[in-house]
Amino acid sequence: MSADDVRRAEALRAALTRRLVAEGSIRDERVAAAFGTVPRHLFVPHAPLDRAYADDVVLMKRNEAGVAISSVSQPSIVALMLGQAGVRPGDRVLEIGSGGYNAALLRELTGPAGAVTTVDIDPEVTDRARELLTTAGYGDVRVVRADGEFGVPEDAPYDRIVVTVTAWDVPPAWIDQLRPGGRIVVPLRLRGQTRSIGFDRVGDHLESRSATICGFVCMQGAGANYERLVPIAGDHVFVSFDEDQEIEAHPYDGLLQQPHLQAWSGMVMNREEPLADLNLWLAATLPGFCILGADRSVQAVAPTPRWGAAAAVTADSVAYVTSCPARRRPASFVELGVQGHGPDAGELMARLIDQLRWWDAHHRHGPGPSFQLWPAGGDVPAGFRIARRHGCLVVSWAE
Ligand SMILES: C[S@@+](CC[C@H](N)C(=O)[O-])C[C@H]1O[C@@H](n2cnc3c(N)ncnc32)[C@H](O)[C@@H]1O
Known part of the structure; x- marks a missing residue:
């Protein structure tokens, strides 16, 4: 890297940091x-400098079906999660899902008195993370190749665990390997x-202390899980x-x-x-x-949010949330409504509308949901x- 590139990387890094703040x-x-x-930029060596310092995910690997399975995460999400984690100097931290970059940030936050272990299921990812961490001066991060579902017991207990892959559950190992508190x-x-x-813990x-919407690649290995998709209009x-x-x-x-x-x-x-x-x-x-999901080209579906619409179904009916431009309001405002098909549509729609209005009146401007995770078999509130x-x-909502 030339001296000019080094200066440019520093300037881009400072600009990204200012923007995230x-x-x-x-x-x-x-x-x-x-x-x-x-x-x-040292953790995304194939990306040009301005891509390396854009607030964007950098894709590292797809599976045979073309689905993204490894990436260096988007800086704003990484920052939000580090804020949630509240890592203190001297903490012992486990990161699940390696890329190198987040592990290096964690190492900065723990300082020399702490320790960071990062685990990934994919040997290609761990080999690369180990090499890049060493190059960037973070060779003391321990990189482990294993299924993160089971944590890394040999370095436990941890003060913080940061999971950087979508999980469907919190397996017992993560709770066991986390220090009380x-x-x-x-x-x-x-x-x-x-x-x-x-x-x-x-x-x-x-018990949850914070929550923020995000997106990650899906967990592989023993914790893998997928949503079940049921077609209702071809593919x-x-x-x-x-x-x-239960889908009765x-x-x-x-x-x-x-007819709708x-x-x-x-x-x-x-x-x-x-x-x-x-x-x-x-x-x-x-x-x-x-959740109802539709190809954008499909005319049969009323406007739905990009990630899919909340819906309710019975065996022969469906109702889902849609929207239209709000009357007498600026163009950026919409009114929420419901569309339904089938003999039970009227009833499903009435329930959906009731709950939309209830949430609007009681929870829309409130603190949002909070979450608790309880081990199976015990008393659950x-x-x-x-x-x-x-x-x-x-999941509960404050009254
Ligand atoms: C979004 S990437 C991690 C990003 C990374 N923390 C960074 O610094 O930007 C998610 C990683 O999780 C890994 N992964 C998926 N399932 C896993 C599992 N069961 N155990 C450990 N790693 C897993 C993938 O191989 C992938 O490299």
Whole structure:
């Protein structure tokens, strides 16, 4: 690298750090200092400097089907998660999912008195991470090739665990290897959305302290899991369910060819307002909840959010959330409504509209949902319970 490139990398790094602070992704001086120090370009050697310092994910590997399976994560998400983790000098940290960059940031945050172990299931990733960490001056990060589902017991206990791959559950090893009072930050997939949840270990269970919507590649190995997709209009429109959801009778392919009904809720929002908390509320309160996803080219579906629409189904009917431009409001405002097909559509739509209005009146401007994760088999408190393979997630909303 020429001296000019080194100066350019420094300037780009400083600019990225300033931007992340200005946008609120970095809220902690120590995280800002780490971002200002770690040379991200050394961890994405194939990317030009301006790509290396853009607030963007850098893809490292796809599987045979073309699906992304490894990347160096987007700086703003990395920053938010480091904020959630609250790593202190001297902490022992486990990172699950390696790339090198985040491990180097963690090493800056732990300082010389702490330690960082990073684990990845893919030997190509661990070989590269080891080499790049050494080149960047972080050769004392321990890089382990293993299935992160089981943690890295030989370096436990940890004060912090930072999971950088989408998980469906918190396996027992992660809780066991976390010190009492320690914190785990994990992107959890729930009902079609991924939230990075910062949980503290409180006795034998976890309690959330923060949550932010994010996106990551999916976990492989023993913890792998996928949403079940049920087509309802050829290959172009489907509804998806989580593993724990009972699907009593599959909605059938052809549902959308039935005549539709539409109703409007009176609930107006800016198009940019996130729908994730609303969708989780609908998931908690509506039987038959699922996510309807559609190819943009499909005319049969009313406008739906990019990531899919909250929906409810029975064996022969579906209703889903849609939107239209709000009357007498600026162009960026929409009114939420519902569209339905099939004999039960009217009833499904009425329930959806009731819950949209309830959330609008009672929770839209509140603190948002909080989460607890309890080991299977014990007493689990009241709330919206989502049974996972190893434990039970309880979602609740402050009244
Ligand atoms: C988004 S990348 C990690 C990004 C990285 N932390 C960084 O510094 O930007 C996710 C990684 O998780 C890894 N992964 C997937 N399943 C895993 C598992 N069961 N155990 C450990 N690593 C896993 C993938 O191989 C991939 O490299």
